[in-house]
Amino acid sequence: MSAGDIQGAEMTQKVTDYLVNGFSNPEALDRTLNALGPAVLIGVPGNYEKRDGYYVMRVFGNPGFIEFAVEHQGYCKIVKKLAQPAPNADNGAPL
Numbered sequence: 001m002s003a004g005d006i007q008g009a010e011m012t013q014k015v016t017d018y019l020v021n022g023f024s025n026p027e028a029l030d031r032t033l034n035a036l037g038p039a040v041l042i043g044v045p046g047n048y049e050k051r052d053g054y055y056v057m058r059v060f061g062n063p064g065f066i067e068f069a070v071e072h073q074g075y076c077k078i079v080k081k082l083a084q085p086a087p088n089a090d091n092g093a094p095l
Contacts, residue, residue, distance in 0.1 A: 014060065014061055014062070015058060015059070015060060015085045016058070016059045016063040016081065016082075016085070017042070017056055017057065017058050017059075017081075017082040017084075017085045018056070018057045018058075018059070018063075018067075018078050018079070018080065018081050018082065019051060019052060019054035019055070019056060019057075019078075019079040019080045019082065020041075020054060020055050020056075020057045020070070020076045020077060020078055020079060021054050021055065021076065021077055021079055022076045022077030023075065023076045026041055026045075026048045026055055027045045027046075029041060029055075029075060029076055030045070030048070032075055033057065033066070033070075033075075036065075036066060036069050036070075037061075037065060037066060038059065038060035038061050038066075039057060039058065039059045039060070039063075039066045040057070040058055041055050041056065041057055041058075042055075042056040042057075042058050043056075051082075054079050054080075056082075057070075057076070057078075058085070
């Protein structure tokens with residue numbers, strides 16, 4: 001098994017969801033998250049999922065880089081790390 005296979009397996013097995021805010025355009029944030037790595041806003045343009053009034057960001061694999069990037073680059077503000085993935089998480093597979 002190669003390092004890429006291991007990283008791919010980790011990404012499909014580990015899912016971390018966050019509540020986020022501090023941005024004005026969810027579609028632009030979703031595109032930015034995709035460019036940064038394995039992260040998305042849950043949902044589709046025009047219909048992104050919200051919980052408690054915040055958008056839900058899903059990170060696949062190790063969330064450390066995404067946490068650092070979004071907060072320190074000002075893309076969005078992490079309000080809360082959810083204890084469990086949102087109910088629509090399908091074993092970590094991208095939606």
